Amino acid sequence: MPFNSLAYVILVIFAVVAARYVRGPAWVLIVCSVIFYSVAGMSDLAIFLATVSVNWFIQIGIASPRLRLVIAAVANIGLIILFKYKSLLLNGAPETAGSYVDTALPLGISFYCFQALAYHIDVARGQIQPAKDFKSFFLFKAFFPQLVAGPIVRAHQLLGQVQRLFASPLRRPRLIVIGLGLCALGLLKKVILADSIAPYADMSFTELPTSTLVAWVGAVLFSFQIYFDFSGYSDIAIGSAYLLGIRLPVNFRTPYLSCGPREFWQRWHISLSSWIRDYLYVPLGGSHGNPVRVGLVLLATMSIAGLWHGANFTFIAWGAAWGLYILLGRAFAGSQFTSRWQWLPHMAVVVMLWVLFRSPSLDYAISYWKVMAGVSLNASGGSVTDPSLPRDDLMFGILSLVGIAALFAAHRLEARLEGWKMLMTMRKWNCPITRGLLVGVIVLLVLIPSTYGNPFIYFRF
Amino acid sequence: MGLSINPRKFTGYLIGLVVALSIVEVGLRFIEATPLWRALPVIEPILGQPDYDIGYKFTPGVEGTWVRENRSKIRINSLGLRDFEISQKKPPGVFRVVLTGDSMVEALQVDQNYTFDNIAERKLSQDGLHVEIANLGMSGNGPLRQLVRLENFGYPLEPDLAILYASAGDFLTGELLRDVQNPGYVATSDGNLERGYAFRDRWQIRHADSFLGRSFIALLQHSSVFRMLYLRSRDPWQQVLGLSTAHPSSKMSPDLCWTSMIEPLDKLWNSRTPDVHWQATNRFLDDLADSTSKHKLPVVFLMADIPVPQVSCTAAINMRQRVITKMSKAFESRGLKFVDWNEALLKSGAIRDPADLQGLKGFGSKGSGGHLNYRGHEVFATALSDFIVRYKPMVAPVSDLKQ
Numbered sequence: 071m072p073f074n075s076l077a078y079v080i081l082v083i084f085a086v087v088a089a090r091y092v093r094g095p096a097w098v099l100i101v102c103s104v105i106f107y108s109v110a111g112m113s114d115l116a117i118f119l120a121t122v123s124v125n126w127f128i129q130i131g132i133a134s135p136r137l138r139l140v141i142a143a144v145a146n147i148g149l150i151i152l153f154k155y156k157s158l159l160l161n162g163a164p165e166t167a168g169s170y171v172d173t174a175l176p177l178g179i180s181f182y183c184f185q186a187l188a189y190h191i192d193v194a195r196g197q198i199q200p201a202k203d204f205k206s207f208f209l210f211k212a213f214f215p216q217l218v219a220g221p222i223v224r225a226h227q228l229l230g231q232v233q234r235l236f237a238s239p240l241r242r243p244r245l246i247v248i249g250l251g252l253c254a255l256g257l258l259k260k261v262i263l264a265d266s267i268a269p270y271a272d273m274s275f276t277e278l279p280t281s282t283l284v285a286w287v288g289a290v291l292f293s294f295q296i297y298f299d300f301s302g303y304s305d306i307a308i309g310s311a312y313l314l315g316i317r318l319p320v321n322f323r324t325p326y327l328s329c330g331p332r333e334f335w336q337r338w339h340i341s342l343s344s345w346i347r348d349y350l351y352v353p354l355g356g357s358h359g360n361p362v363r364v365g366l367v368l369l370a371t372m373s374i375a376g377l378w379h380g381a382n383f384t385f386i387a388w389g390a391a392w393g394l395y396i397l398l399g400r401a402f403a404g405s406q407f408t409s410r411w412q413w414l415p416h417m418a419v420v421v422m423l424w425v426l427f428r429s430p431s432l433d434y435a436i437s438y439w440k441v442m443a444g445v446s447l448n449a450s451g452g453s454v455t456d457p458s459l460p461r462d463d464l465m466f467g468i469l470s471l472v473g474i475a476a477l478f479a480a481h482r483l484e485a486r487l488e489g490w491k492m493l494m495t496m497r498k499w500n501c502p503i504t505r506g507l508l509v510g511v512i513v514l515l516v517l518i519p520s521t522y523g524n525p526f527i528y529f530r531f
Numbered sequence: 532m533g534l535s536i537n538p539r540k541f542t543g544y545l546i547g548l549v550v551a552l553s554i555v556e557v558g559l560r561f562i563e564a565t566p567l568w569r570a571l572p573v574i575e576p577i578l579g580q581p582d583y584d585i586g587y588k589f590t591p592g593v594e595g596t597w598v599r600e601n602r603s604k605i606r607i608n609s610l611g612l613r614d615f616e617i618s619q620k621k622p623p624g625v626f627r628v629v630l631t632g633d634s635m636v637e638a639l640q641v642d643q644n645y646t647f648d649n650i651a652e653r654k655l656s657q658d659g660l661h662v663e664i665a666n667l668g669m670s671g672n673g674p675l676r677q678l679v680r681l682e683n684f685g686y687p688l689e690p691d692l693a694i695l696y697a698s699a700g701d702f703l704t705g706e707l708l709r710d711v712q713n714p715g716y717v718a719t720s721d722g723n724l725e726r727g728y729a730f731r732d733r734w735q736i737r738h739a740d741s742f743l744g745r746s747f748i749a750l751l752q753h754s755s756v757f758r759m760l761y762l763r764s765r766d767p768w769q770q771v772l773g774l775s776t777a778h779p780s781s782k783m784s785p786d787l788c789w790t791s792m793i794e795p796l797d798k799l800w801n802s803r804t805p806d807v808h809w810q811a812t813n814r815f816l817d818d819l820a821d822s823t824s825k826h827k828l829p830v831v832f833l834m835a836d837i838p839v840p841q842v843s844c845t846a847a848i849n850m851r852q853r854v855i856t857k858m859s860k861a862f863e864s865r866g867l868k869f870v871d872w873n874e875a876l877l878k879s880g881a882i883r884d885p886a887d888l889q890g891l892k893g894f895g896s897k898g899s900g901g902h903l904n905y906r907g908h909e910v911f912a913t914a915l916s917d918f919i920v921r922y923k924p925m926v927a928p929v930s931d932l933k934q
Contacts (some may be wrong), residue, residue, distance in 0.1 A: 075773020108775060251742075267569040502540045506547020507554075514555045514756065515774065517763050518572045 071109040073306040074260050077515050081214075082253075082310045089240045089314060096209055096235035099314065106214035110177040117176045121149060122211045125186045126204050135194045142190035147185040153179055155381045177255040178218030179376055182211060185346060190223045191349055198225045206233045213316065215307040218301070221321040221341035231316050241315040247500045248493070252309025255487065257515040259302030263480070265520060267295040277429050279435055280499060285441040286421070286468045293424045294477045297326065300339070324485040326420070326478065331396040334420060346375045379427070384435060388426040395419055413420035441459045545855065559755035568604075574762070575599070575753045578746050579669075579847075581739040584678050586713035586730045589669070590612065596661045597639040600901050601894040602869050605639055613637050614666040615649070621663075621689040628664045628919065629685040631677035633694035635835070636668025640902045647903070650912035655919060657887055662919060665690070673697060674707035674815050675726075676713045678822060684777055686826050692922070693828050694915075695819075696872070698836040699796055699858075707811040708850040716811050785845055788844030796837065799855040813861075820865035831868040831922065834858060839873050839885035840856060870918065879914035 071078050083212020085102040089095035104424035108115045124145055132138040151159070155173055189210075192198045209232045216223050232240075274288025304321035311318045325337035335343045351357065356367035369390055422439065429435035440446040486492065561572045577597025582588040588805035594606040608616045621627045630636055630648050648664040655662040665688055667680050674697045681693055701707075709715040710727035717727030730736060738744040739901040766850060769775040786792075797922045803809040823830045837854065855871050862869035880892075891907030893900045902912060 072773055077772040077774050080772075119553065262571060266572065293786025359916060419712065503547040503550070506544035507551045508547070509544075510548040510551025511555065513553060514759075517771075519574070519759070 071106050073303060073310075074257055074516055074520075076110070076513070078106075081517055082313060086313050088243070093238040093239075094236070095315075096205070096232065099210055099213060099235065100205070103209070103212040103217065107177070107212070107217060110218075114176045117149075117153075118178070118182065118212070121146075121182060121186065122208055125190070125211070126201075126207050129191070129193070129200055129207070139190055142143035143187060146187045150180060150183050152324050155377075157381060181216065181222055183229045184212065184222050184342075184378075185224075188222070188345060188349060189229075192225050194409055198229065200333055201225075201229055202233060206236060209235070215311040215313070215314070215316075217320055219303050219306060219307070220317050220435040221307065222345050223318055223341065227319055228316070235315075245493075245496055245500050246313065247496050247504050247508060249309045250505060250512065251496060252312065254259050254508050254511050254515070255310075255484075256305030256307075257311060257512060258377055259298040259305065259517050261520075263477075264298035264302060266294050267298070271295045271428075275430070275434075277439075278434075279441050281472065282442060282444040285438060287474070289421045289425050289428075289438075289442065290427050290474050290477075293326070293421050294481075296424065296427075297322075297481075323488070324416065324481055326481050327413075327447060327485060329410060331392065331399045331416070331419075334416075335392075335396075341397045342375065342378070350374060356360060365397050368397060369382040372396070383432055384426055387432060387435075388423060391423055391426060395423070440481055538923045549566070556754060556756045559759075563596055563753060563755070569602055573598060575760060576605070577751045578605070578613075581733070581735040583731060583736055583739070585683055587669075588683075590748075590752065599640070601904070602638040603640060603642045606643070607640070608751055610688075613643075613664055613668060615643060617663060617665055619687055619721060621695075624661055624836050626662045627661060627688060628692045628694055629688055629690040630664050630679065630694045630696065631672065631681050632668040632833075633672045633677075633683065633701075634668070634670040635903055636666060636696050637670055637905060638668065638908065639670075641905060641908060645905055645908055646906040647761075647911035647915060651916040651919070653910060654849075654916040658754070658916075659672070660904060660919065660920065662917075668696075673701040673704070675715060675818075676706050678819050679714050686730055686828070690830065692919075693823060694831045694833060696833040696835060699834050699854075700836060702812045703795055705808070710809065716814055724810060726818075735837075738760055744929075748786070754807055786838045788847035789838035790840075790844075790847050793840070793850050793854065795848055796854045800861070801852050802908045815867055816861060816867070819866055824866065825854070829868070831870060832862055832919075833870045833872040833875070835869060835872040835875055839877065839888070841885070868922075872910075872914075875918060876910060876914045877915050879910070881910040881913040 077163065081102055083226065089098040092098055102415070107118055125142065128138055128142050128145065132478035134142060156339050190196075193200045201210060206229065210225065210229045211217075213223075213232065214227065216228075222460075244272075271288060271292040274285065279288055301322040306320045308320070319341060321340050323337040323340070328334040328337050351367060352372045352463055354367045354371065356364055356371060358364070372393030373386050373389040376385040376387070376392070379385045422442065425438050425442070426432075426435045429438060437446070532611075559572070559574060562568055565572050568760055572690065573596045575598055576593055578593050578595075579589045580586050589607045589611045591607055591609045594604070597605050605613065608614050610617065611617060616758075636648070643649065646666065648666045652662060652664050657839075665685075667677070667684055669676070669680065672680060672685045672694065677695050677697065680863045681695070685693060695847050696766050707716055709731070710717055710729040712730050713728075714726045714728055716724040717729075720724050735744075739748070751761055752758075763771055765776070799812070812829060819830065837851065840851060855874075859869045873885070876888065884887065891910055892903055
């Protein structure tokens with residue numbers, strides 16, 4: 071069920087009202103979660119229910135912590151490999167060649183398998199108490215706002231909150247406008263920004279751009295499309311969970327305001343980057359010791375982070391390139407890599423790396439980079455272009471610069487919205503008028519007809 | 532625990548809702564008034580309104596942004612046509628053509644400047660010919676609706692030539708026999724076909740001129756939010772809920788000979804089956820000939836979408852030729868000029884290969900299909916202007932046509 075749909079709004083309203091007025095709010099959330107996921111299809115639902123059950127039986131059925139961990143890792147990673155990488159491993163090529171999103175995957179499989187794995191590791195490390203019963207474990211896994219595209223919530227962040235819901239009534243959020251505001255902000259990012267950028271970004275990656283300027287504009291647009299799409303999704307997830315009395319961790323902190331690779335990953339898809347750090351990078355020895363080993367571990371873990379996105383060499387290369395960039399950042403700039411003047415070259419690298427992520431193949435990405443660098447141009451491109459658009463490069467350049475500046479300004483404004491001051495303002499405005507206003511905006515935003523029909527990008531990763 | 536309504540809170544929520552409606556209305560209008568309309572969400576205009584005589588007509592002066600397939604600014608002129616402003620009375624020295632058709636002619640996907648009728652006008656003007664082509668196109672208008680539109684909007688323009696553009700498949704869809712939205716042929720007690728007007732019983736038509744009806748139409752045409760809610764209410768419920776998923780269109784094995792499309796045409800025009808469609812087709816041709824001959828108006832019928840098979844498909848080519856011969860005979864015997872439009876496009880030289888016809892439709896990265904793209908309009912304009920240049924001497928002395 072897409073977050074930008076009227077069905078989702080109705081489901082959340084139903085869950086909020088029902089959970090408040092019935093005795094077992096947790097059961098309401100379980101029912102809503104099953105309804106939410108069943109929209110993806112019965113086979114996807116069956117795979118999900120089987121995964122949760124298998125993970126539960128691994129926990130209660132195997133006494134040895136070490137063996138339990140090994141079996142959990144084999145089961146969860148095996149499931150991801152089975153659905154996501156089988157074709158890549160067997161045929162050496164992704165099943166959906168030419169597309170950067172695999173539409174045949176069970177919805178959210180990468181997210182819920184990683185979440186299950188983290189749970190077993192945390193239990194084995196003794197960092198958390200295992201779930202008391204199956205129903206708590208089930209809701210921890212199935213809680214619908216975070217089910218299909220994260221944030222990848224750890225057990226210490228969610229399990230306790232879920233278990234409380236079985237014991238006591240739903241806690242009424244004190245600042246409803248925060249939940250509603252986050253949902254409205256997320257929808258604004260998705261419906262107004264990401265979906266509007268999408269056709270223009272897609273055009274650049276369907277046919278090679280005709281000039282260096284067009285190539286850069288296309289790459290920047292995709293950078294913002296994926297950010298607004300994914301962070302919009304996360305905002306809606308966090309906002310709707312908040313309305314249901316559950317706090318989910320922040321997943322994005324205005325990443326395009328970062329000035330270096332390390333800072334970027336502290337702001338982008340935080341739940342995945344911290345997962346990779348805690349369960350791969352640090353255990354493999356990436357945090358200390360021999361610099362060569364640290365470098366290799368970094369490259370390996372970033373490649374895995376790339377591979378997590380899909381069975382395509384472009385994703386592996388994207389992750390590896392990020393690893394290399396982080397290493398270079400450490401080697402040449404050290405702590406100086408966060409100074410403000412480095413923002414522009416850093417953003418240029420980020421944008422160039424998104425080209426790798428978005429391209430249908432490595433060859434296409436290299437050709438695209440060549441156009442970006444002005445080494446080669448696609449002279450035959452632009453077969454069906456709009457003659458009413460500006461023809462000369464100067465006008466196109468000015469318009470593009472204005473548009474991109476507006477996107478960065480929106481990003482900057484977002485940073486202000488997340489601040490403490492905004493929270494205080496929301497507190498002041500937490501009244502029925504504001505709530506009615508936000509509900510109205512949310513309903514109207516989901517009713518705006520989608521002319522492009524873009525699902526959330528991360529729904530299928 | 533029971534639900535209780537606090538009047539103060541309820542009023543607060545209501546005020547908030549009204550503010551939300553106002554904010555979204557202002558936002559959508561702002562987008563439409565600035566260059567942001569090219570990218571950000573806008574709500575499509577509702578270009579017309581119910582009409583007692585013909586079922587539906589454009590509302591003069593309505594303007595807005597079309598968003599499906601490709602974005603463009605559109606405006607309905609004061610005569611109720613999707614065209615630039617023209618005077619109802621034909622200016623002296625002008626050869627006036629009225630062009631009727633469906634959404635291909637209406638061409639909402641491109642700006643007014645780039646529709647093929649306007650490009651053709653410019654091409655002819657460059658050749659020193661003062662030809663004015665009035666665009667009477669409207670989405671969904673099959674042959675009979677075009678004739679009705681010609682009678683209501685075309686004849687008052689005092690045209691020198693009428694060009695009707697319709698898809699060959701329109702004679703097979705049963706559109707000629709449906710009178711629930713526009714006039715259509717219905718069987719009389721003696722077995723003949725006459726124009727029927729069942730649409731006049733529709734609620735929308737009956738109340739179109741009442742205060743409520745006029746207010747509703749005014750709201751639709753002037754409020755983006757109201758229009759959005761209205762348009763959404765007409766969508767299937769799965770789509771309104773956001774639950775329908777866009778599946779990629781199933782890829783059928785390519786029928787390079789187009790046999791599956793040509794065969795039904797062959798059945799209609801050669802075997803005269805299905806009989807009901809054949810009767811309706813004949814009735815329409817008689818109707819068209821009668822109506823235009825009363826106004827002494829020469830007519831050209833551009834028959835579109837008769838696929839051109841590859842050279843190797845001998846049987847299909849022969850079948851196609853048979854269809855064209857029969858069609859041509861049926862039209863010419865009534866004094867109506869018939870043009871095989873795909874053939875005309877190929878003859879114009881703007882495209883060389885029949886396979887290129889597919890590339891004339893569809894926009895952006897979504898691939899081919901749909902309506903004419905910018906190249907499609909250029910190619911259509913070349914063929915249309917070529918045709919008019921060749922055809923004009925037959926209806927008027929060349930000396931009269933020069934500016």
